[in-house]
Amino acid sequence: MAQTSTNPVIKSNLADFKVGVDNVIFSVDTQANRLLVLLVKRKDNPFLGSWSLPGTLVRIGESLEDAAYRILAERIRVNNLYLEQLYTFGTLGRDPRESHNSFGVRYLSVSYFALVRLEEAELITHDISTTAWHPVKKVPQLAFDHNQILEYGYQRLRNKLEYSPIAFEVLPEVFTLNDIYQLYSTILGENFADYSNFRARLLKMGILADTGAKVSRGAGRPASLYRFDAEAFAPLKDKPLVFI
């Protein structure tokens, strides 16, 4: 940050950037026990026809976060979601357009990662050939460096889940202990913890309030409905929690 605004540099050696925002939007298919990611098919060059993460270029007067929310809003309608910035990718030549135009404009990608509830997330286009949930285990080759971004987001998701209560931002108001367990085990894999122990830990933390209500889902004993107790959680914030 060398030049001043009163003495602008006319022919500068500074790079000019367009800034892209790419979202890694995760969702959990509790039925099939799969983690999903939202992909869109590119309608423009470069990488026309390839699957990619939903993204956009930042517009005038728009903050990075604004852009991230706009991408979401253009693709799905959701009530609850968790969104956070992931990483900024700025390697030279990560976007083929950098070499094709002579102005030397660079393309930066600020990635965000989001977690939404599948049951709540309604896709705006129902044409699954252009916008669709893909199982994370089976994503195809993506445009740009998006496979790398996805991998990075997947890593972050697993970490976040272990030591912060993002699950509750995505669960409905009231939920059963099994609902949380399902969420955790489909994201973290089958071998993360015994249901009984998971349950005990969670309850011992005292961040769940029993609503008293019960819900019956098919056969079997009805499950208690709990609510996330934000007040009880507040003092635990920033503390080394482990939700494993």
Place this chain on the structure above:
Amino acid sequence: MAQTSTNPVIKSNLADFKVGVDNVIFSVDTQANRLLVLLVKRKDNPFLGSWSLPGTLVRIGESLEDAAYRILAERIRVNNLYLEQLYTFGTLGRDPRESHNSFGVRYLSVSYFALVRLEEAELITHDISTTAWHPVKKVPQLAFDHNQILEYGYQRLRNKLEYSPIAFEVLPEVFTLNDIYQLYSTILGENFADYSNFRARLLKMGILADTGAKVSRGAGRPASLYRFDAEAFAPLKDKPLVFI
């Protein structure tokens, strides 16, 4: 990312950016038991005369990381360091220059955080009125949103220290167990763990190799010199380690 390279948008609604890189460079003063951060005094507007994080605008042909390393190289000479990207700040109006010029150029800041050894880091300018280590506990009001960036970096440093071996990237080849302990306790604060327990955990991990050599520092029993065993650590990578 809508327009194609074959059909360029002439009058676009996309924002144009200059991208800044700001470094949060930490170091540990083991003598005084203080965590330090490198600050520089601004020589230009805006915020002329204010202390700020060392930063620069990204040049043509330069990657984000290149820029981060350049900032470092312009200020200090070091052999070992740890560097990683922190966060990207892109709020509207975070840089006063955005409103002062009519071209609507935006200023983004990609921040990096670095950890270097104080004994090894030689400042290139010895004029402490322009470049100096400041105790983190007593940083003044900084230019831009740099206090926020610093806070974010401090948080990240503490987290990283607990579950990844960044300390060893900053310690000399051989070191005593007390050296590590000093490093940890000045960064994490006095109340993080008993020396005896810290020591036991560290040795049990099996990632330290005893060189057999000893070193005497003043009075007292000589300390064993250890070396970080990267081979022994390799399989533990990505595993849930805790260095507390």
Place this chain on the structure above:
DNA sequence: TCAAAAGTGTTAGCGATACACCCATGT
């Protein structure tokens, strides 16, 4: 009445905490 889903209890063992204590060296 039996299977399915929810919820409870029990035990062994590891690991953290908080100390007390022993060892080797300089002055």
Place this chain on the structure above:
DNA sequence: ACATGGGTGTATCGCTAACACTTTTGA
């Protein structure tokens, strides 16, 4: 010989992992 810094040992407690068990419902 004693202060100083380095290093070892141990008892307590809590938490985790693994698994057996009980309860409540629908069919």
